[in-house]
Amino acid sequence: MSTTDDSFSVPQTQDPIALKQTSVKEKWWHILDTWKVGIIPLPLFVLAGALIAIDCLGGKLPSDIVVMVATLAFFGFACGEFGKRLPIVGKMGAAAICATFIPSALVYYGLLPDVVVDSTTKFFKSTNILYLYICCIIVGSIMSMNRTTLIQGFLRIFFPMLCGEVVGMIVGMGVGVALGMEPFQIFFFLILPIMAGGVGEGAIPLSIGYAALLHIDQGVALGRILPIVMLGSLTAIVISGCLNQLGKRYPHLTGEGELMPASEKERKNSTAASAVFSGKADVSTIASGALLAVLLYMVGMLGHRIIGLPAPVGMLFVAVLIKLCHGVSPRMLEGSQVVYKFFQTSVTYPILFAVGVAITPWQELVNAFTLSNLLVIVSTVCALVGTGFLVGKKIGMHPIDVAIVSCCQSGQGGTGDVAILTAGNRMVLMPFAQIATRIGGAINVSVALLVLGNFLI
Numbered sequence: 001m002s003t004t005d006d007s008f009s010v011p012q013t014q015d016p017i018a019l020k021q022t023s024v025k026e027k028w029w030h031i032l033d034t035w036k037v038g039i040i041p042l043p044l045f046v047l048a049g050a051l052i053a054i055d056c057l058g059g060k061l062p063s064d065i066v067v068m069v070a071t072l073a074f075f076g077f078a079c080g081e082f083g084k085r086l087p088i089v090g091k092m093g094a095a096a097i098c099a100t101f102i103p104s105a106l107v108y109y110g111l112l113p114d115v116v117v118d119s120t121t122k123f124f125k126s127t128n129i130l131y132l133y134i135c136c137i138i139v140g141s142i143m144s145m146n147r148t149t150l151i152q153g154f155l156r157i158f159f160p161m162l163c164g165e166v167v168g169m170i171v172g173m174g175v176g177v178a179l180g181m182e183p184f185q186i187f188f189f190l191i192l193p194i195m196a197g198g199v200g201e202g203a204i205p206l207s208i209g210y211a212a213l214l215h216i217d218q219g220v221a222l223g224r225i226l227p228i229v230m231l232g233s234l235t236a237i238v239i240s241g242c243l244n245q246l247g248k249r250y251p252h253l254t255g256e257g258e259l260m261p262a263s264e265k266e267r268k269n270s271t272a273a274s275a276v277f278s279g280k281a282d283v284s285t286i287a288s289g290a291l292l293a294v295l296l297y298m299v300g301m302l303g304h305r306i307i308g309l310p311a312p313v314g315m316l317f318v319a320v321l322i323k324l325c326h327g328v329s330p331r332m333l334e335g336s337q338v339v340y341k342f343f344q345t346s347v348t349y350p351i352l353f354a355v356g357v358a359i360t361p362w363q364e365l366v367n368a369f370t371l372s373n374l375l376v377i378v379s380t381v382c383a384l385v386g387t388g389f390l391v392g393k394k395i396g397m398h399p400i401d402v403a404i405v406s407c408c409q410s411g412q413g414g415t416g417d418v419a420i421l422t423a424g425n426r427m428v429l430m431p432f433a434q435i436a437t438r439i440g441g442a443i444n445v446s447v448a449l450l451v452l453g454n455f456l457i
Helices: 016-034 042-057 065-084 094-108 114-127 129-144 147-156 158-178 183-194 199-214 218-249 264-276 283-307 311-324 330-346 348-359 362-367 371-394 399-410 413-423 427-456
Strands: none
Touching (some): 042 065, 065 114, 114 348, 147 158, 147 427, 158 371, 183 218, 183 427, 199 218, 218 413, 283 330, 399 413
8 A cells, every 4th residue: 555745644554764754744734734823823923933033133124015924914913812812801802902002002112123113114104005905805895795685784774873873972972071071072072083984084184174173283183082083993892892792692683794684585595606606716816806806996096086085985885886786707706705805814913913003102092091081982982882783673684783883983994994893703894884984984074073163153
């Protein structure tokens, strides 16, 4: 009986030396396949750490994409793995929190080498990699959805979002007034920043508007707004992780990423569609799926220049239209889904690490940790999410999935959506999260500044 080198079987006639060699080989393969930090095999993780350390000791860490892929993966998955292994909170979104805020703290306290900070910041800001991540997630998740569920979800999600914002504002104002805070400060410097849609589309436009209307320096206004945005997002991440655990305990409350319960006919159609995707996508199909996401984002950028609609939202609408009109083949849909799964599993924690290093100021976050601020923020976000849960259930949607989308209404823009959906294990809801963040935030900021302008006049 003979074997090849690739066989895992050990013939009885093999001599002890060959048996020992095969055993060592199999043990090594076992280590590579089962001992991992995140998705990185432990030996490769150790090698990456050693190579990064050598570059740091040499005083220069290149910011090119080759080195930064290894660097972000090493630190991102290390922080995420640490969060996952924390007792109790590890199951409530701690991985996403640790991947974002541990790097921010390390930068502030000088525990992360300067060369790592400089290279990561330069890479993150020069490549705009966050938007590559978001466009691949959005397009892939839309292409993965059932068409009927997609239509119903988009039509119904606005009502729970609106109800949540109204109730959240009322509860937040009530808590703030009960604590003796000034109503003007409560609404415009606490509640509104929470629901403003993040930093680029929320905090910065708000600070510009406040600077013009209140005659204060924009930097001062941004310094007051930004920590509240981050605290609101942090609260939403924790709540999203708790909702994920609630869904595991009560499965009838969740669709595991589907907003609408599927009918029997839709389930059969979904099963038939899955059969189409049963084969393995080839390299060219996957490349086509990635290119589709990139081109749709460029369409969104064009729409932003023409009508001012945020590029991710414009891309989202075009992707939905293509999906509904059967604009791409089943093979290309499969490629988009593979790209989506790749970015979801392999890029999320590295992206969160880069966000923590490059654009998350630790000191500003700490300064906002006052008891009164925390009570207003937590009560506002809890009321918003709880209302989304109850209204979603009332109108026949999966309440936990609706509530996780509601969490994104108080998220830190695109980065907050990534962290919130990661904590809730619902990355497939990214299209709805973008609507909650981008459109909801833009409406809130525009209406609030209009009201503030008229109020001061």
